[in-house]
């Protein structure tokens with residue numbers, strides 16, 4: 115059975131049995147490479163659901179707010195973010211039905227030859243080289259928090275990549291050179307806040323940049339205030355960010371966000387031996403403390 | 414008049430007298446930036462990431478400052494320090510954006526001085542668009558890739574050479590002022606240009622019944638479409654901030670420690686929840702659905718009421734960059750049906 119029929123059949127059954135009232139998945143977009151999120155509420159709509167190699171959106175952001183019984187199609191990135199949401203008490207597990215999917219990695223339209231796109235997008239019509247960088251480094255071990263799983267198991271037949279190679283390159287630069295690099299990047303920022311709105315971890319009720327009275331961040335668009343916003347955001351998600359890469363993907367001015375978040379991830383790994391997005395029972399190191407912590411302040 | 418131009422030499426001449434701006438950057442990121450020579454520009458870009466709008470309505474702009482630290486409070490209005498400038502390489506959809514903004518900012522009884530002066534001080538050398546993207550739909554909005562309206566001169570690239578054509582008196586003067594950089598155009602090149610034009614226009618030929626769309630928009634305020642789109646829209650500022658015609662701003666007063674208080678304006682977006690938040694806490698467009706609808710109503714209904722044409726140029730940026738594929742063209746077609 116092809117993956118779309120498997121998906122549609124399963125979701126249909128979930129609606130029919132009354133297990134879910136809502137399902138968050140993907141539907142065909144307006145262009146062949148723009149598969150998009152969709153939320154369906156009736157079993158008659160299941161034929162809208164698809165899964166292909168352009169399902170890059172992290173669907174966990176649609177779990178915000180009070181949930182009715184909700185089903186969600188979770189690829190690797192979505193699944194890891196759900197772990198983080200569970201850790202932060204942002205979703206009630208009893209209202210959640212997770213249909214995981216073995217994810218072959220998503221295609222970056224900027225890399226792929228889209229003119230040669232087959233009309234009927236089959237799974238894996240593209241080579242490894244066209245995948246998003248985050249997908250190239252994916253270990254494909256789904257956290258076991260799902261109720262059901264679709265898709266064939268992925269045999270990772272790709273060359274192993276050092277996921278921190280580009281971070282190590284950055285680390286070779288002097289502090290001054292790094293600062294210059296980021297100053298230039300942040301001067302491009304238009305403060306559209308897409309990076310925040312698309313981030314599953316950015317779930318604060320009121321973001322510091324929106325706070326007007328007292329004001330925390332200047333509304334003036336200039337390199338220094340943009341730096342403040344971006345760096346604050348990155349530090350705030352540190353240790354909880356699961357590298358879904360959405361902030362980097364959506365940024366219209368192409369600020370290389372993963373250069374920041376992977377650095378944070380690497381630091382956390384080295385300092386605490388912690389990798390986010392694995393086990394909902396664990397707590398992110400910056401959200402907790404231990405008696406034997408070396409810092410005195412917290413005791 | 415039209416002639417072959419040695420663009421590199423023309424720019425060398427122009428920078429002596431004007432601030433020259435052109436598309437700079439690559440497929441990753443590009444914008445209109447000051448250039449000193451042709452090498453700095455990238456005239457092969459389809460359209461820039463940031464629109465030309467930024468040169469007429471900067472994202473943040475100081476209006477005046479008040480210095481209370483001095484004995485008497487002094488108020489310093491921001492002077493427009495614009496030199497005469499030339500914008501080179503702007504496509505039709507970009508220039509149309511400026512035309513529409515000009516209506517908004519200078520059309521009424523109280524023109525915006527900063528905008529008006531910038532417009533007056535700018536000469537636009539357009540560039541025919543030879544390779545529309547899969548997200549472009551300018552033709553449906555009455556623009557087309559070879560549209561010349563709003564430009565003073567226009568360039569067309571053929572066989573690696575640039576043909577330059579003047580479109581008004583201002584443009585005509587270039588040929589007199591810099592005679593050395595121009596050479597006569599031959600018949601072959603002209604024929605090639607006409608062929609190119611024909612083939613591009615054939616590709617970019619969508620038409621939309623905008624009148625019917627407006628009627629339907631006005632009538633079907635509760636179209637279920639708005640609810641459906643609002644479910645996936647993340648309410649970011651991409652579609653409005655990158656739009657060459659979106660025009661809204663907010664005014665702020667800010668003062669750093671020990672600094673003069675500064676009043677500035679900075680873009681705002683109808684997609685942001687606090688865009689319509691009132692001082693008393695009421696928010697007339699508190700729901701995402703209402704905000705999404707507003708973007709389409711403003712462009713395809715209210716703008717027509719005010720200025721007799723839609724507030725969109727079909728540049729396709731909002732389609733290209735929307736993180737969740739809210740596609741304005743798809744929506745217009747759906748509204749129509």
Ligand code: SF4
Nearest residue numbers: 313355357358359361
């Ligand atoms: S910071 Fe970026 S990569 Fe990390 S969870 Fe948020 S959107 Fe994903």
Ligand code: SF4
Nearest residue numbers: 303304306307309365
């Ligand atoms: S998405 Fe990019 S441009 Fe928008 S606020 Fe974030 S960093 Fe800035």
Ligand code: SF4
Nearest residue numbers: 646647649652735739
């Ligand atoms: S760019 Fe897309 S997601 Fe962002 S506000 Fe516009 S329609 Fe919504």
Ligand code: SF4
Nearest residue numbers: 656725726728729731
């Ligand atoms: S609404 Fe979209 S297509 Fe129209 S001018 Fe704005 S960005 Fe371009």
